[in-house]
Amino acid sequence: MNEVPPIHDVPPHLPPSHRDRRTGLLLFGILEIVLGVLCLLMAGVMVLGQMMLARSTGTPASLQMIIPGMLFYAGLAVAFVWLGIGSIQCRRWARALVLVFAWVWLCTGLLMVPMMAWLMPKILASAPAGGQALPPGAMAVVVVIQIVFMGVFFILLPGGLVLFYRSPHVKGTCEARDPIARWTDACPVPVLAVVCLMWWGAIVMLGLPLTGMAMLPFFGMLLTGIPGALGMIGMAGILFWIGRNWYRLNIVGWWALVTVMMVFAISNVLTFARVDIIEVYKKLGYPQVQIDLIQQQGWMTSGFMVWSSLLWVLPTLAYLLWVRRFFRVTG
Numbered sequence: 001m002n003e004v005p006p007i008h009d010v011p012p013h014l015p016p017s018h019r020d021r022r023t024g025l026l027l028f029g030i031l032e033i034v035l036g037v038l039c040l041l042m043a044g045v046m047v048l049g050q051m052m053l054a055r056s057t058g059t060p061a062s063l064q065m066i067i068p069g070m071l072f073y074a075g076l077a078v079a080f081v082w083l084g085i086g087s088i089q090c091r092r093w094a095r096a097l098v099l100v101f102a103w104v105w106l107c108t109g110l111l112m113v114p115m116m117a118w119l120m121p122k123i124l125a126s127a128p129a130g131g132q133a134l135p136p137g138a139m140a141v142v143v144v145i146q147i148v149f150m151g152v153f154f155i156l157l158p159g160g161l162v163l164f165y166r167s168p169h170v171k172g173t174c175e176a177r178d179p180i181a182r183w184t185d186a187c188p189v190p191v192l193a194v195v196c197l198m199w200w201g202a203i204v205m206l207g208l209p210l211t212g213m214a215m216l217p218f219f220g221m222l223l224t225g226i227p228g229a230l231g232m233i234g235m236a237g238i239l240f241w242i243g244r245n246w247y248r249l250n251i252v253g254w255w256a257l258v259t260v261m262m263v264f265a266i267s268n269v270l271t272f273a274r275v276d277i278i279e280v281y282k283k284l285g286y287p288q289v290q291i292d293l294i295q296q297q298g299w300m301t302s303g304f305m306v307w308s309s310l311l312w313v314l315p316t317l318a319y320l321l322w323v324r325r326f327f328r329v330t331g
Contacts (some may be wrong), residue, residue, distance in 0.1 A: 092174040098161060110155065190323045198243030254320065
């Protein structure tokens with residue numbers, strides 16, 4: 001007699017709650033690697049530009065002036081390639097960090113593009129080609145081309161990255177293909193953005209004294225040399241500590257960042273209200289030819305620096321108030 005096998009409950013095959021975005025992660029990863037290569041080329045372009053400027057002005061090339069920029073582009077190249085590889089591999093840490101990077105890139109573009117639209121005519125008018133100023137029509141064409149290029153590179157490109165990587169389908173794809181919890185999962189992405197900025201700022205503060213660019217505005221004076229280097233090293237320690245507490249979602253880190261932000265703003269305003277901006281370039285060791293060109297352009301003034309020190313306070317404070325809800329109050 002045949003026995004009927006027992007019937008077990010078979011869980012239904014549920015469709016995934018997200019659409020697979022593996023192909024998109026692959027394509028965007030390749031794009032990020034290409035951007036990394038372009039950043040590496042920009043570091044070489046900076047050296048070439050400095051050499052051409054030195055030849056045209058008859059002065060020796062000053063590599064010290066471009067070392068920070070070269071290191072910046074080299075760092076971007078490494079970051080883009082690393083994130084691109086992570087995106088191709090569908091790593092959840094890559095998605096979070098690309099999203100952080102793209103948001104910072106986009107916010108920078110939204111501030112910079114309008115500012116450059118205002119500054120470009122002044123710069124072109126003060127730097128005539130061949131001793132003759134550009135005709136108004138030619139100047140308008142150059143400004144439009146520059147602004148369109150910057151709009152594509154600083155707004156459309158990072159905006160596209162934000163739209164893609166913030167998608168719940170992309171998030172679900174990365175979590176399904178990379179089920180292991182990563183260090184980027186320890187705090188929300190808006191908090192992680194500040195953590196990355198704090199740690200990046202700490203690295204910059206430590207690196208600038210090594211390039212001979214140690215200068216710190218300090219309540220009406222400019223700290224240079226050994227005092228400036230020690231001040232930057234101290235700030236690096238503070239920024240790293242703030243980033244660590246933000247990563248742990250400790251409310252003390254939130255209050256510390258608000259305090260440091262306000263102190264920095266007050267210090268910069270007091271300093272640039274008293275110190276001529278040309279004095280800053282002299283202390284940084286800029287060649288006199290470049291200082292004369294800056295003076296000729298006429299837009300980089302102490303008043304401009306004062307307003308620049310104030311304009312970022314309100315949007316930054318608004319962001320800090322928005323992310324405060326993620327923090328826990330410790331007893």
